[in-house]
Amino acid sequence: MCTAVSFKTKDHYFGRNFDYELSYGEKAIIIPRNYVFELRKLPALSKHYAMVGLTSVFDNTPLIYDAVNEHGLAMAGLNFEGNAVFYDFDHAMDNVTPFEFIPYILGQCKNVAEAKEMLTKINLVNEAFSADLPLAPLHWIISDSEDNTIVVETLADGMKVYDDPVGVMTNNPTFDKQLFNLNNYRGLSAKTPENTFDPTVDLPAYSRGMGTLGLPGDLTSSSRFVKAAFVKAHSVCETDESSSVSQGFHILSAIEQQRGCCEVSEGKYEYTIYSACYNKDKGILYYKTYEDSQITALNMHKADLESEQFTLYPLSQTQHFNYAN
Template sequence: MCTSIIFSPKDHYFGRNLDLELSFGQQVVITPRNYDFKFRKMPEIKSHYAMVGVSLVAENYPLYFDAANEKGLGMAGLNYPGNADYKDFNPEKNNVSPFEFIPWVLCQCATVAEAKDLLANINLVDINFSEQMTLSTLHWLLADKTGSSIVVESDKDGLHIYDNPVGVLTNNPQFPKQLFNLNNYSDVSAKMPENLFSSEVSFDGYSRGLGSRNLPGGADSESRFVRATFNKFNAPKTDNEQENVDTYFHILHSVEQQRGVDQVGPDKFEYTIYSDGTNLETGVFYYTTYTNKRINKVDMNHEDLDSEKLICYPMLDQITFNEQN
């Protein structure tokens, strides 16, 4: 399970929570402009936009969970089990495997509008990275620094590209159903509730926060979709980078999963391995991990973005304490 958002105060911040029961040794990976991207069925791309995000690197190839490029386009893949359906090779289409989908788009597109044009002829083809590393069942959120976002879902009945007016994505069900479900929470508010029950009955506002009392609190994807959307649209916005980044992570952490509450097998529990976000205007990447809530920062502009080699940083996940006395 995962949650991805775009948060748009002064600048635009795009990223996600990665929720799984085990870690894959992921790193912060910067792909510079001249890294030679090879694709299974498409021509290689030797020169492209630089990008930064979280990735597993296998055979010197970045398998991005999420990333954003230097032009301000971000993309994240989220679990979509039971619905994701990848296709056979189609000679009339651009055949891209899901494991190479994020770099294929971020290499070439600077905006959501450009991505829509590129995706008009795409076929997400069923090709595994290797026999040991098979494809994950995914759908994707894309967003840019205009605040626009779309969802891409490859279902049994074909490829669907949806405009996303809320800039949030979790997992199942299909995105239109998630969006429709928000109708059930139209009365939720950050304000104290008005008495609409009856003018003949008086109520005691016994607690602050009663307007949000009916927000769903579960770890399931529908609950997280509603909660993340509500928290995002009610979050404060300032002109201060540090305050906005802090608020962004509060939104993601409000739907994070702690170990022990989402059992997926015997003694196995899904949890939020990391939360991350990129300032799409500046290319600065931020992240926290389950055991390190300090906001860590990687600025791809400090690297040689014209090089040919991947630049990798381990994710800092040590538990630390500020000793004040």
Template sequence: MCTSIIFSPKDHYFGRNLDLEVSFGQQVIVTPRNYNFKFRKMPDMKKHFAMVGIALNAGNYPLYFDAANEKGLGMAGLNYPGNATYYKEKEGKDNIASFEFVPWVLGQCSNISEVKELLKNFNIIDLNFSDKMEASPLHWLIADKSGTSIVVETDKDGMHIYDNPVGCLTNNPQFSKQLFNLNNYADISPAMPKNNFSDKVNMDGYSRGLGSRNLPGGMDSESRFVRVAFNKFNAPHCETEEENVDNYFHILHSVEQQRGLDQVGPDAFEYTIYSDGTNLDKGIFYYTTYTNKQINVVDMNKEDLDSDKLITYELLTKPNFNHQN
């Protein structure tokens, strides 16, 4: 289970929470422009836009969970079990496996308009990365530095591309149903509620925050979708990078999963392994981990982006305590 957002206070910040019960040894990976992306059914992409994100380095191939490119386009794949459908190879189509989708898009597109044009000939194929690594059932949030975003879902009845007016995505159900469900929360507000019950009943505003009393607080994807959308739209917009990045992570951390609350098997609990975000305007990547809430920074612009070799950074997971006495 995961949550992804685009937050646009001044610059535009795109990223996600990755919620799983086990870590795969993922790293921060910068893929320079001349790294040779090999695709199973399409020609190699020897030159492309540079990108940064979190990926599993599988034999020198970056399996990106999420990433953003140097042009300010970001993309994240989120769990979509029971709905995600991958198709048979089709002649004349751009046949791309799900694990190739992120580099396929980020390697050659600068904005959402270009993504929509690219996807006109797109066919996502049912192909595993290897015998030991099956394709994950995913749908995707894609956003650019204008703040525009779309959702791509490949269901049993075909591929759907949704314009995303809220800039959020979690997991099941389908995005259109998640969006419709927001209608049930139109009365949620950061302000104290007005008495609409009856003018004959005197209501006692006994506590601050009553306007958000009915905001869902569960770990489930539908609750997280509502909560992250509300928190994102009501988060302050500040002037400095530090303030806006801090606000961005407060939004993601408001829907993070604590260990012990979401049981997915015997003695197995899903939790937020990492939260990350890229400033799409500047190419600066930020992340926190479950055990290290310090905001860590990897600036793509400080790397040799004309290289042909992957640049990797281990995630910093050790708790950081600042002793003041």
């Protein structure tokens, strides 16, 4: 399971939990403007926007999970098992493989409006990276520095591009159903509710937080969608960078997964391998891993963005303690 959330304070942020039972050797990456993205069905992208993100690398090729580009457009791929369909080659379209989709969009679009325009020409073609790395059944969230957010799903009846008014995406079911499900929680509130149940009966508010009674806390993708949307909608925080990034991780921690609670096969557990929080305006990736709660920051603007080589940064996987004595 994974969850992505966009939010804003003074700047605009985009966060993502990467939840899974195994790692493909994820690393942080800065990809400069002149790195040549070879494409399977289209001419290479030899000049494009720079980006910072999280990726695995196979055959010296970055296969990006989530990233933000130098114009503040962010994108992430999340599992969409059983729903994602990729299509046969279409001569009338720009055929892009699913593993090329994130760099293809972030390399060429400044914002969601440009991405929407580009999506009208894209056919996500059913070609895997290699025999060892089959097609990943993903859907994608794309969010810009004006906080416009869309979700892209390729279903049996074609590509759907949904406006995402809550700025949240998880996994199944399809996005329209996820959004509709929020209706079931429209009565939830950060405030203590009045007794409308039966005002003639004494029903005292015996606890704080009674407005959130019924907010799901389980690990299903539909519950995580509701919880992330509620927490984001009610998030209150100072607008400076430190407070905003801290708040971003607090939002993500509301739907993080502790190892042991979701067994996906005998002895294998899904857990939050990393949480990433991007400042879209400043091109900074902040991340934490399951093993290291300290926040690591990677600022793309501190790299040479005119270079032709990407730079990889191993994820920190040892806990950093602040010893008080």
